[in-house]
Amino acid sequence: MREFLIKLADRIFLPRWMVFFADMLVVSFVFMFTYLLRYNLQADAVDLSEMLLQLALILPFFMIAAYIVKPYQGILRHSSLLDALAVIKMVLIGTLAMVVVTLIARRWEPFLVIPWSVIISQFFIGISLLIGFRFLIAIVYQRLIKSRDGGVSLMIYGAGDMGIMTKGVLERDAALRYNLAGFIDDDPRLVHKKVEGLMVFPPEMAFEKIIPEKKVSEIVICIPPGKITKERKSMFVDWCIERNIRVKEVPGVNEWLNGRFFASQIHDVRIEDLLGRDPIVMDDQQVAREIYGKKIMVTGAAGSIGSEISRQLSGFCPESLTLVDQSESSLFELSHEISALKKELPVRIVVADVTDPHAMRQLFVSSVPDIIYHASAYKHVPLMEAQPYEALRTNVGGTKIVADLAVEFGTGKFVMISTDKAVNPTNVMGASKRICELYVNALSQNTGGSTQFIITRFGNVLGSSGSVIPIFRKQIAAGGPVTVTHREVIRYFMTIPEACRLVLEAGFMGRGGEIYLFDMGDPVKIYDLAEKMISLSGFVPHRDVKIIETGLRPGEKLYEELLTRAEETIATHHEKILIAKTNPYDPILILAKIDELVRRIPLESEDALVARMKDIVPEFKSRNSGFESLDTPTADPAGSTS
Numbered sequence: 001m002r003e004f005l006i007k008l009a010d011r012i013f014l015p016r017w018m019v020f021f022a023d024m025l026v027v028s029f030v031f032m033f034t035y036l037l038r039y040n041l042q043a044d045a046v047d048l049s050e051m052l053l054q055l056a057l058i059l060p061f062f063m064i065a066a067y068i069v070k071p072y073q074g075i076l077r078h079s080s081l082l083d084a085l086a087v088i089k090m091v092l093i094g095t096l097a098m099v100v101v102t103l104i105a106r107r108w109e110p111f112l113v114i115p116w117s118v119i120i121s122q123f124f125i126g127i128s129l130l131i132g133f134r135f136l137i138a139i140v141y142q143r144l145i146k147s148r149d150g151g152v153s154l155m156i157y158g159a160g161d162m163g164i165m166t167k168g169v170l171e172r173d174a175a176l177r178y179n180l181a182g183f184i185d186d187d188p189r190l191v192h193k194k195v196e197g198l199m200v201f202p203p204e205m206a207f208e209k210i211i212p213e214k215k216v217s218e219i220v221i222c223i224p225p226g227k228i229t230k231e232r233k234s235m236f237v238d239w240c241i242e243r244n245i246r247v248k249e250v251p252g253v254n255e256w257l258n259g260r261f262f263a264s265q266i267h268d269v270r271i272e273d274l275l276g277r278d279p280i281v282m283d284d285q286q287v288a289r290e291i292y293g294k295k296i297m298v299t300g301a302a303g304s305i306g307s308e309i310s311r312q313l314s315g316f317c318p319e320s321l322t323l324v325d326q327s328e329s330s331l332f333e334l335s336h337e338i339s340a341l342k343k344e345l346p347v348r349i350v351v352a353d354v355t356d357p358h359a360m361r362q363l364f365v366s367s368v369p370d371i372i373y374h375a376s377a378y379k380h381v382p383l384m385e386a387q388p389y390e391a392l393r394t395n396v397g398g399t400k401i402v403a404d405l406a407v408e409f410g411t412g413k414f415v416m417i418s419t420d421k422a423v424n425p426t427n428v429m430g431a432s433k434r435i436c437e438l439y440v441n442a443l444s445q446n447t448g449g450s451t452q453f454i455i456t457r458f459g460n461v462l463g464s465s466g467s468v469i470p471i472f473r474k475q476i477a478a479g480g481p482v483t484v485t486h487r488e489v490i491r492y493f494m495t496i497p498e499a500c501r502l503v504l505e506a507g508f509m510g511r512g513g514e515i516y517l518f519d520m521g522d523p524v525k526i527y528d529l530a531e532k533m534i535s536l537s538g539f540v541p542h543r544d545v546k547i548i549e550t551g552l553r554p555g556e557k558l559y560e561e562l563l564t565r566a567e568e569t570i571a572t573h574h575e576k577i578l579i580a581k582t583n584p585y586d587p588i589l590i591l592a593k594i595d596e597l598v599r600r601i602p603l604e605s606e607d608a609l610v611a612r613m614k615d616i617v618p619e620f621k622s623r624n625s626g627f628e629s630l631d632t633p634t635a636d637p638a639g640s641t642s
């Protein structure tokens with residue numbers, strides 16, 4: 001019966017004209033009733049024709065008022081304070097009209113004078129009945145919903161505006177079958193009080209008492225990003241995961257439609273939001289001064305790092321932005337996005353291969369960049385281990401071509417994006433990036449600083465193309481298994497925007513020859529990450545979704561080097577940016593060796609090329625790789641960095 005009534009209520013949407021008609025009926029009824037009241041409920045005493053004439057005169061004013069403020073627009077079973085406000089406005093306008101009619105009639109037509117007691121009673125009783133009628137329907141409907149059997153017991157974390165809005169959204173959607181067990185909030189001013197009829201509990205009490213008692217199986221986080229720290233949110237999510245409670249959150253405000261969101265938009269907490277740290281406070285002014293009015297070129301602009309650097313640069317009003325990449329479609333999409341962001345910014349989109357010396361020269365002739373951010377590279381360790389030729393051609397060859405042209409064309413700054421895998425490399429990819437670092441560093445020393453070469457080194461960024469998080473997400477969506485290479489593998493993570501902000505900041509700080517390292521925060525165990533992502537998706541790790549170990553891949557390390565060990569770094573004015581201490585080496589010798597390596601790329605076997613890499617980077621020791629056999633003790637022609 002209850003279900004039938006709810007279904008019936010959900011199906012019935014009274015047409016607006018019917019609500020309008022009902023409101024006018026209530027107004028008329030109240031008018032007549034207040035007349036009766038005035039005469040102590042003695043119907044004989046009331047002059048019926050006088051009363052009906054007055055009603056006929058004032059009713060159109062109420063109709064006009066209703067037409068203006070539209071109290072009939074709300075859905076009755078979801079009546080809110082806003083609907084009540086509309087009713088008050090309508091009755092107020094109608095009552096004022098009654099006052100005006102009475103004041104005018106006093107002079108001309110006493111028959112139309114409405115008694116003051118009727119006017120005052122009409123105002124108060126009218127408002128009470130019209131609002132009461134709406135809230136009665138809403139309360140009966142809510143009671144029906146709450147009394148249903150089954151359904152998910154749910155709590156809302158955050159009793160602020162967003163939490164209240166979420167409560168409304170969940171209650172409005174009868175199909176969801178949620179039973180709201182209360183709010184959870186950290187604010188001592190709110191706890192142990194009621195908000196919108198629901199009790200607010202402090203987290204400790206909620207987890208110890210309310211959640212087990214009311215068998216809560218879901219919690220929705222409804223706190224805007226600026227009002228909760230990443231640490232707090234992460235801790236809260238961990239508490240939920242430990243107790244097998246599914247934790248979700250409301251969509252970001254940018255995903256709302258006309259200031260509202262729908263229940264279907266409430267989603268699982270994204271692991272990126274937990275791993276990323278709170279935004280770093282940066283001095284935008286200094287970076288803005290550096291970029292303003294300059295001609296900027298970004299290579300690898302369509303990639304994860306290059307595209308975010310381009311986005312951020314577009315906000316600093318450069319004179320022009322030249323975006324270079326060989327990936328046509330991704331570049332096309334980026335150009336649309338940046339043009340939409342900054343319509344007035346001259347953006348030049350260039351589909352080109354950085355290893356093509358002719359194309360690059362043409363590009364420098366036509367754009368003469370003041371600053372270059374070099375982010376084009378091949379980055380996947382196992383792929384590059386299988387194709388050292390490509391790693392060398394693109395990473396080393398491409399960097400050499402662009403860096404040489406930067407010197408030739410008098411580019412002021414060249415900011416190279418490197419990686420933590422370049423530190424004591426165990427694979428071809430990391431070693432190729434180390435050679436790029438050595439090359440631009442040696443150029444910096446050899447060219448007398450006409451072009452300032454700056455290197456930025458950092459660890460994994462969250463959610464970049466081909467990184468572990470999107471891969472796990474797909475595996476979980478497919479029901480598993482989730483594959484990790486080794487139970488003990490740990491990695492450092494940073495968000496893409498954070499890493500790119502630091503790149504811009506380091507680019508501003510650099511005077512040439514420095515290797516900047518970014519503080520990546522605490523390391524994350526990839527196995528734990530997989531378990532957490534499974535839990536966040538509402539599954540139980542190992543039971544619903546299996547995790548399997550596949551063994552370390554060629555060249556893969558268990559632990560990436562910690563970049564920022566105090567004894568091997570120099571602090572800068574920015575707490576998250578450090579400079580690597582490097583051992584001295586002969587730049588002429590290094591430039592000659594890398595020149596030779598690049599010339600030999602198309603001529604020599606993979607083994608011979610990798611042996612050359614090991615000669616240039618003596619600390620390069622292959623791991624889980626066919627190139628391990630090449631590791632014999634060698635001299636240290638290049639020296640090494642930390």
Ligand SMILES: NC(=O)c1ccc[n+]([C@@H]2O[C@H](COP(=O)([O-])OP(=O)(O)OC[C@H]3O[C@@H](n4cnc5c(N)ncnc54)[C@H](O)[C@@H]3O)[C@@H](O)[C@H]2O)c1
Nearest residue numbers: 300302303304305326327353354376377419459460461464
């Ligand atoms: N993604 C990370 O987690 C991360 C972390 C630290 C450092 N890095 C470094 O940042 C750099 C960029 O990484 P990403 O994640 O943006 O990679 P990505 O694959 O998303 O982007 C690289 C871009 O370079 C382009 N490119 C490759 N070869 C090119 C060529 N010959 N000519 C023109 N364009 C070419 C590709 O088309 C791609 O758009 C790499 O050197 C990587 O090692 C990445």
